[in-house]
Amino acid sequence: MTITVPVCIGDLEPIARDILSRNAWDYYASGADDMLTLRENERAFSRIRIRPQVLRDVSAIDIRTSILGSRVASPFGVAPTAMQRMANVDGEEATARACASLRVPMILSSWATTSLEDMYQGIGESVRWFQLYVYKDRRVARRLVERAAAAGYKALAVTVDTPYLGRRRADIRNKFKLPSHLRLANFSDESKQHVGAGPNETQQDSGLATYVAEQVDPSLSWKDIAWLKTVSPLPVVVKGVLTAEDARLAVEAGVSGIVVSNHGGRQLDGVSATVEALSEVIAAVDGQVEVFLDGGIRRGSDIFKAIALGAKAVFVGRPILWGLAYKGEEGVKWVLRTLEDELKLCMTLAGRCGDGERRMYLSR
Numbered sequence: 619m620t621i622t623v624p625v626c627i628g629d630l631e632p633i634a635r636d637i638l639s640r641n642a643w644d645y646y647a648s649g650a651d652d653m654l655t656l657r658e659n660e661r662a663f664s665r666i667r668i669r670p671q672v673l674r675d676v677s678a679i680d681i682r683t684s685i686l687g688s689r690v691a692s693p694f695g696v697a698p699t700a701m702q703r704m705a706n707v708d709g710e711e712a713t714a715r716a717c718a719s720l721r722v723p724m725i726l727s728s729w730a731t732t733s734l735e736d737m738y739q740g741i742g743e744s745v746r747w748f749q750l751y752v753y754k755d756r757r758v759a760r761r762l763v764e765r766a767a768a769a770g771y772k773a774l775a776v777t778v779d780t781p782y783l784g785r786r787r788a789d790i791r792n793k794f795k796l797p798s799h800l801r802l803a804n805f806s807d808e809s810k811q812h813v814g815a816g817p818n819e820t821q822q823d824s825g826l827a828t829y830v831a832e833q834v835d836p837s838l839s840w841k842d843i844a845w846l847k848t849v850s851p852l853p854v855v856v857k858g859v860l861t862a863e864d865a866r867l868a869v870e871a872g873v874s875g876i877v878v879s880n881h882g883g884r885q886l887d888g889v890s891a892t893v894e895a896l897s898e899v900i901a902a903v904d905g906q907v908e909v910f911l912d913g914g915i916r917r918g919s920d921i922f923k924a925i926a927l928g929a930k931a932v933f934v935g936r937p938i939l940w941g942l943a944y945k946g947e948e949g950v951k952w953v954l955r956t957l958e959d960e961l962k963l964c965m966t967l968a969g970r971c972g973d974g975e976r977r978m979y980l981s982r
């Protein structure tokens with residue numbers, strides 16, 4: 619049966635697949651290598667059981683919370699995903715409008731197809747973070763940080779799991795290219811605006827992998843997080859931590875938050891599902907910094923489970939792209955509302971009301 623009117627996020631995926639070009643679909647959907655981790659991210663949620671409690675007066679459910687001191691409407695937000703204009707002409711602007719209207723936080727990718735300044739023109743107040751890839755030329759990274767601070771972003775999410783790009787086989791086969799009418803809009807320098815335009819892709823590489831190898835600094839280390847803190851007026855969050863050891867180093871480096879992430883299974887295949895890695899990170903940081911999670915969130919009960927295990931909030935990647943492909947801003951709103959409705963219902967049926975700041979809906 620072909621689904622045309624989605625009732626859950628799973629329904630959206632085939633709809634988006636039909637709409638998107640092969641180049642875009644494969645880039646958005648793929649994981650690295652055999653995509654074991656990509657699949658595990660979702661499966662691991664389905665292995666966790668909720669322990670409901672009854673007769674708890676669930677007539678008022680509150681899902682509001684705060685992240686790094688900013689009030690937000692829900693404990694979920696939008697993860698940074700690059701090049702959103704391949705999904706819809708309005709790309710990141712459509713996502714930002716949807717997030718602002720529902721007061722959902724959004725992280726903008728360094729490799730957005732809308733500049734970090736243009737993104738929020740006329741949209742008004744909303745909680746946004748900027749995702750930073752640290753370029754070999756540190757002046758580029760520093761300039762991005764300054765611009766993000768000047769434009770009102772509330773935090774920097776530094777991606778730490780991508781010294782080189784994971785092997786995404788479909789992108790290699792397709793010889794991925796950013797369509798020529800689009801550009802990485804945060805850069806004025808032509809050499810940084812185009813992906814897959816050069817002659818140097820080989821049979822074993824994609825335009826993306828070449829770009830990352832040329833631009834991103836693989837020598838990045840914990841001492842650079844300390845450096846970043848000296849140049850950033852914004853709180854620094856590291857995105858891509860999966861172990862207790864690294865979580866402790868992150869705390870020592872003075873970060874304000876950690877995103878437990880395996881990059882949606884797109885980097886090192888074979889690592890744990892994020893919800894499985896979450897508990898050791900939570901235990902290691904012992905409440906010293908906020909811990910977030912992304913990867914495999916596809917329904918409200920996944921959000922419930924991550925929060926129950928101690929995440930302050932979660933971020934959602936691919937479903938937003940499916941929503942964008944489906945109906946632009948309205949499609950992203952549909953995804954956000956669906957997650958919100960499902961989360962509220964899950965809390966109601968589990969007997970956890972939530973009380974704003976202090977979470978009441980832990981399921982353990």
Ligand SMILES: Cc1cc2nc3c(=O)[nH]c(=O)nc-3n(C[C@H](O)[C@H](O)[C@H](O)COP(=O)(O)O)c2cc1C
Nearest residue numbers: 646697698699700727777881882913914934935936
């Ligand atoms: C198409 C796509 C592009 C992405 N681009 C970025 C990026 O530019 N920066 C980054 O830190 N993470 C990027 N990610 C990873 C996401 O931020 C996030 O970790 C992941 O998508 C979460 O998994 P999910 O898609 O299962 O929700 C990207 C993921 C996808 C699917």
Ligand SMILES: CC(C)CC(=O)C(=O)O
Nearest residue numbers: 700729783826830881884
């Ligand atoms: C341009 C890409 C390397 C952005 C990214 O992080 C991803 O595709 O996973």
